[in-house]
Amino acid sequence: MPTSNAFDVSRRGVLAGGVATAATATVPIAAEAKPQSAPASSDPRLPVTLKVNGKSAQVSLDPRTTLLDALREHWKLTGTKKGCDHGQCGACTVIVEGRRINSCLTLAVMHDGDEVTTIEGLGSPGDLHPMQAAFVRHDGYQCGYCTPGQICSAVAVLDEIKNGIPSHVTEDVAAAPGFSIEEVKERMSGNICRCGAYANIFDAIADVAGEAKERRA
Numbered sequence: 001m002p003t004s005n006a007f008d009v010s011r012r013g014v015l016a017g018g019v020a021t022a023a024t025a026t027v028p029i030a031a032e033a034k035p036q037s038a039p040a041s042s043d044p045r046l047p048v049t050l051k052v053n054g055k056s057a058q059v060s061l062d063p064r065t066t067l068l069d070a071l072r073e074h075w076k077l078t079g080t081k082k083g084c085d086h087g088q089c090g091a092c093t094v095i096v097e098g099r100r101i102n103s104c105l106t107l108a109v110m111h112d113g114d115e116v117t118t119i120e121g122l123g124s125p126g127d128l129h130p131m132q133a134a135f136v137r138h139d140g141y142q143c144g145y146c147t148p149g150q151i152c153s154a155v156a157v158l159d160e161i162k163n164g165i166p167s168h169v170t171e172d173v174a175a176a177p178g179f180s181i182e183e184v185k186e187r188m189s190g191n192i193c194r195c196g197a198y199a200n201i202f203d204a205i206a207d208v209a210g211e212a213k214e215r216r217a
Contacts (some may be wrong), residue, residue: 030217052077053121063109067101068092070108071118079148083192091150092150094118095205100156100191119148122155131155134204142195150191156206157187159210179209 040068045060050073059074069076071094080103083091087105094103095117123129133149134140141147163182166173169186177183182206193201 001187020119021033042096046109048108050075050111051111051115053117061108063107065108066104067096067108067111068103069104069115071103071116075122077118081145081148088192089146089149091146092155093152093191095152095156098156098159100153102132105208115150117152119152122151130208131204135201136205138200138204138207140197140201140204141193142197146191146193146195149189150193150201152199153188153191154208157184158209160187177210179206 001008044062045059046063047058048058048061048070050070052071057075059070061074065074068080068082071080072075072082079093080094081140082104083089085092085104086103086149092101092103093100095101096111097114117151123132129151131154135147140150160167161177164176166177167186168183168185170177181202184202188201188205
C-alpha cells in the first residue's frame with residue numbers, strides 16, 4: 001500500500017507554482033526599475049582670482065581643487081612640487097600673503113584675491129633671489145625635489161625672525177627671537193630633505209642672514 005508523503009508534488013503543480021511566483025515577484029521589480037529623470041546639474045566650477053608672482057589671473061575651478069593643483073595644472077607653475085600630498089614633507093611650500101603654507105592642504109577658492117609667491121616668483125635663472133644663489137653656493141640640495149619648498153620656507157623663516165615672531169624654541173616669547181641653529185631647525189622642521197642636505201641648507205640660510213656659519217652638532 002503506497003504511503004502518503006506530505007512533500008509529494010506533481011510536475012503540473014511545480015510549474016504552476018513557479019509561474020505564480022515569477023509573476024508576483026516581477027511586477028514590483030519592474031516598477032522599481034523605472035528610470036528616473038536626473039536633475040539638471042549646473043556647472044560646479046567657481047571663478048578664482050589669484051595674484052601669482054605679481055600677475056593677476058582668473059580661472060574657473062572645481063571648489064575641491066587644492067592650491068597646489070591649481071598652481072601646477074592651471075597656472076602651469078610646476079616648480080612647486082607634489083610630494084606626500086598630506087602636508088608632511090613641505091615640498092609644496094609657497095608664500096601666501098607673506099606667510100608660508102603647504103599648498104596641498106588648502107583649497108584654491110579659500111585664497112581668492114590673495115597674493116601668492118612660488119619658487120618661480122622669487123627669482124629667475126639670470127636674476128636669482130639671494131636665497132636661491134646661496135643654495136647653489138652651499139650645495140643645499142642633491143636631488144632637488146624638495147628644494148623649491150625649502151627655499152620658499154627659508155625666505156619666510158628669515159622674515160619671521162626679522163618680524164619678531166617666536167617659535168617653539170624661543171626662550172623668551174616677549175623678546176625678539178635671534179638667529180640660531182636651534183631656531184632655524186625648529187622653523188624648517190616641516191621641510192623634509194630625504195637626501196639629508198640639512199647642514200648645507202642651514203649654511204645657505206645663515207649666509208643670507210649674514211650670520212657666521214654653524215654646523216649641526
